[in-house]
Amino acid sequence: MNELMAARSISTRPVVTLGGDAVAHVKDTVCDFDTSRITGFTLSGRGLLSGPLKEGLPWSAVWALGHDAVMIRDRRGLVSAAAMTAQQQTLRARVLGARVLTEAGDEVGTVLDVVVEGGTGGWVVGFRVAASRRFVPGRTRHRRRVYVPRGESLTVAGRSLVLPGAAVRHVADDLPGFTALVGGVPGPWKGSLP
Template identity: 80%
Template sequence: MNELMAARSLTTRPVVTLGGDAVAHVKDTVCDAAAGSVTGFTLTGRGLLSGSLREGLPWRAVYALGHDAVMIRDRRGLVDAAALTTHRHSLRARLLGAEVVTEAGTEIGTVLDVVVEGGTGGRVVGFRVAASRRFLPGPTRHRRRVYVPRGGTLTVTGRSLVLPEDAVRYVADDLPGLTALVAGVPGRGRGALP
């Protein structure tokens, strides 16, 4: 499996052509309505004081999403940023802070970040969630941060993400743990977590 990345960590990642020229930095990640895949990125200019670009980067123009750069063939793949965000969910606008619940109505928590798979797929594989106390009871005063796999089916209802019960049977404490979970390693049940 390709490296998993928190979408917020993509902000400021350079967008580089295969010719070696940096054309922009990632400003925000845009997901489709089902929060199933990345549809593109909004961009900022390269200079310290440069603001948002009017151009956006659609996922179809991405050659590879890597640990250190978003690779594109050339800058001809950039499109009007307004077209990119129409009817789609930028992280900041829609997904961050959304409630996560199960189909049975169990409250899981709120979305802190979206985890995407690097490489060429652009798949959303999970969420970093501030878990509710009912979902993960414990002695700590602070809400636990856990990684929850997206699962095969997910419904977006307003500001809520509805996951199947199976998706939250296991959770992970970090990205390597989520990588193992998504790859099919059962991991630990949430009740067994410290």
């Protein structure tokens, strides 16, 4: 399985060609939650005061998503950012801050980040959630942050994510623990957790 990473940590990551040329920086991640895949990235310029670029990077042009950079073959894979985001929204616009509910309507918490598979995968595998007090009883001063797998089915309705009840019974306190939890489940959800 490829490395799991928080989607927000991908922001500002350099986009580099296989020849070593720096092309841009990642501004935001674009996802299709119906297929649970990263579909691309919006980009910003490389300089400190550079703004957003009119070009975007579709996932089909990504060679690999690594810990330190997004690798592409060359600049020819870049497309119009407006065309790329016409069907899908960026993570910031779509799910960050969204409510997380179970299919039964139980409140789980609020999305802080999306966990994606790096390398050549590009799968959305889970979420970092600020858990509600009902979901994590006994914590009164600070909300607990947990990692929740996406489950077999995922519905995005307005500003809410609806997860299967079975998925929210398996949470981890940190990303390494979450990686161990879903380590045997590459790509889209392939069954239930132990």
